[in-house]
Amino acid sequence: MASQEQLSAIKGAKVLMVGAGGIGCELLKTLALSGFQDIHIIDMDTIEVSNLNRQFLFRQSHVGQSKAKVARDAVLRVRPNISITPYHANVKESRFNVDFFKEFDVVLNGLDNLDARRHVNRLCLAADVPLVESGTTGFLGQVTVHLKGKTECYECQPKPAPKTYPVCTITSTPSKFVHCIVWAKDLLFAKLFGDKNLENDLNVHSNDAANSSEHSDVFEYRKDEDIEEYGRRIYDHVFGHNIEVALSNEETWKNRNKPRPIYSKDVLPEKLSEQNGNMEKGCVTDDVSAMASLGLKNPQDVWSLGENSRVFLEALRLFFLKREKEIGNLTFDKDDQLAVEFVTAAANIRASSFGIPLHSLFEAKGIAGNIVHAVATTNAIIAGLIVIEAIKVLIKDSNNYRMTYCLEHPSRKMLLMPVEPYEPNKSCYVCSETPLSLEVNTHRSKLRDFVEKIVKAKLGMNFPLIMQGASILYEVGEDLEEDMVAIYAANLEKVFFFYTSAQKKCDDCDLFLFTGLIRAAFSSY
Numbered sequence: 435m436a437s438q439e440q441l442s443a444i445k446g447a448k449v450l451m452v453g454a455g456g457i458g459c460e461l462l463k464t465l466a467l468s469g470f471q472d473i474h475i476i477d478m479d480t481i482e483v484s485n486l487n488r489q490f491l492f493r494q495s496h497v498g499q500s501k502a503k504v505a506r507d508a509v510l511r512v513r514p515n516i517s518i519t520p521y522h523a524n525v526k527e528s529r530f531n532v533d534f535f536k537e538f539d540v541v542l543n544g545l546d547n548l549d550a551r552r553h554v555n556r557l558c559l560a561a562d563v564p565l566v567e568s569g570t571t572g573f574l575g576q577v578t579v580h581l582k583g584k585t586e587c588y589e590c591q592p593k594p595a596p597k598t599y600p601v602c603t604i605t606s607t608p609s610k611f612v613h614c615i616v617w618a619k620d621l622l623f624a625k626l627f628g629d630k631n632l633e634n635d636l637n638v639h640s641n642d643a644a645n646s647s648e649h650s651d652v653f654e655y656r657k658d659e660d661i662e663e664y665g666r667r668i669y670d671h672v673f674g675h676n677i678e679v680a681l682s683n684e685e686t687w688k689n690r691n692k693p694r695p696i697y698s699k700d701v702l703p704e705k706l707s708e709q710n711g712n713m714e715k716g717c718v719t720d721d722v723s724a725m726a727s728l729g730l731k732n733p734q735d736v737w738s739l740g741e742n743s744r745v746f747l748e749a750l751r752l753f754f755l756k757r758e759k760e761i762g763n764l765t766f767d768k769d770d771q772l773a774v775e776f777v778t779a780a781a782n783i784r785a786s787s788f789g790i791p792l793h794s795l796f797e798a799k800g801i802a803g804n805i806v807h808a809v810a811t812t813n814a815i816i817a818g819l820i821v822i823e824a825i826k827v828l829i830k831d832s833n834n835y836r837m838t839y840c841l842e843h844p845s846r847k848m849l850l851m852p853v854e855p856y857e858p859n860k861s862c863y864v865c866s867e868t869p870l871s872l873e874v875n876t877h878r879s880k881l882r883d884f885v886e887k888i889v890k891a892k893l894g895m896n897f898p899l900i901m902q903g904a905s906i907l908y909e910v911g912e913d914l915e916e917d918m919v920a921i922y923a924a925n926l927e928k929v930f931f932f933y934t935s936a937q938k939k940c941d942d943c944d945l946f947l948f949t950g951l952i953r954a955a956f957s958s959y
């Protein structure tokens with residue numbers, strides 16, 4: 435039971451929720467049923483069929499509609515007298531600025547990506563509004579509370595980078611299915627359907643130069659070439675020839691199982707086309723599927739090597755036949771059925787070559803898309819914990835704030851692990867005043883390198899303002915004058931020495947970067 439103090443805090447609170455997905459639906463319902471009366475909700479997405487199994491405010495008939503608006507309507511049906519304001523929008527839009535955030539007593543995140551979380555964290559710090567942050571992955575979840583100056587901010591601790599694998603494991607010595615998936619997705623798929631100008635390590639181990647130049651155009655589709663012939667050439671090159679080349683390096687295989695080269699003629703009949711019965715019929719461009727045209731129905735089946743080889747050739751054929759315009763611009767997307775089919779088949783053929791167990795399309799899709807299947811119960815538990823922390827924030831019960839972790843297996847008979855929040859990290863570049871230092875080669879590095887690689891990519895700033903002393907060197911904004919845009923563009927092309935020498939006539943540079951909270955000091959070499 436809530437105390438009188440809690441009830442009046444709940445009644446008077448103005449709350450902003452960001453995200454109306456798995457956690458967001460649960461959260462909106464729990465807030466409404468707990469007595470909250472003024473809730474604003476931002477979500478940029480529309481409802482997809484795949485959301486319906488756990489985002490229970492949505493029904494089949496809502497597919498394609500705004501999540502924020504449908505969630506509002508659904509909750510108003512059970513609590514008609516409260517106010518819910520939906521925004522079908524990206525939280526990064528400029529209208530959701532510091533002043534907008536200042537209107538709220540607490541912000542609650544139910545997001546699914548780092549970029550948006552960092553953005554909301556920074557706005558909450560700038561507006562000095564408490565943030566309750568959350569996330570779930572399958573059975574795991576956590577809720578954390580962030581108050582400027584009192585607890586650590588969302589970015590005080592570096593976030594673990596997504597898992598990467600050594601290049602040689604991917605290009606030549608895979609030992610797990612995930613290595614084959616990464617190869618199929620990031621190398622083969624990218625090589626065949628992605629940007630041709632990007633570097634690609636696909637042939638990295640065909641080490642003799644003559645050999646690699648001989649094959650330099652092996653991936654090139656020649657005009658009027660028979661598409662099956664082209665597919666078989668790729669197949670034989672990557673699963674046959676490249677494996678033979680790798681085998682020729684005896685050292686590599688001294689302590690490893692040798693892979694087996696696979697050629698298409700060994701696993702498939704000479705000519706396939708006639709056997710793909712219904713492949714021309716009923717193909718809608720958006721819906722092109724090699725599984726459909728080969729009559730493979732169940733995505734949970736593990737295909738044989740022969741079936742994978744057919745899917746490989748058929749998916750490749752369909753890309754060239756039905757989606758030719760996209761070739762050269764494609765990046766792997768877990769929601770692109772044909773791309774998933776191609777990657778599953780390629781990964782399985784490679785796995786077969788290396789003696790690694792094959793996997794179903796369903797499993798391969800999960801691995802390729804880094805998907806951990808969502809668990810509705812975890813989302814519900816996390817949403818409940820968010821509301822508990824939000825109420826503590828509203829009544830300023832700071833001694834009792836908790837970060838709570840939801841575990842997969844009980845630890846000391848507990849499934850929920852509450853921990854006192856940590857103090858702010860004094861050297862956090864987001865919430866502390868500590869300057870960052872950076873060494874740059876002032877003769878070689880341009881302001882553009884700094885802006886693109888450090889400020890935007892590394893520090894995740896979307897609208898940086900870069901100043902030297904009192905003068906602005908660079909800024910981003912929708913309402914900049916044209917001549918300023920031209921000046922900033924020119925500034926980006928100047929090397930740092932241009933600025934440092936003008937300022938101090940020496941190589942030591944003290945360039946300051948202000949973006950609300952961040953200040954960076956530079957030294958040069």
Ligand SMILES: Nc1ncnc2c1ncn2[C@@H]1O[C@H](COP(=O)(O)OP(=O)(O)OP(=O)(O)O)[C@@H](O)[C@H]1O
Binds near residue numbers: 452523546
């Ligand atoms: N920048 C953003 N602005 C507004 N809403 C965002 C932003 N980034 C993510 N979201 C929303 O956060 C929600 C996260 O929900 P959830 O993790 O359940 O993902 P989902 O997209 O609904 O499902 P899944 O990814 O599992 O298919 C989504 O509804 C998404 O639209």
Ligand SMILES: [Zn+2]
Binds near residue numbers: 586858
């Ligand atoms: Zn911080």
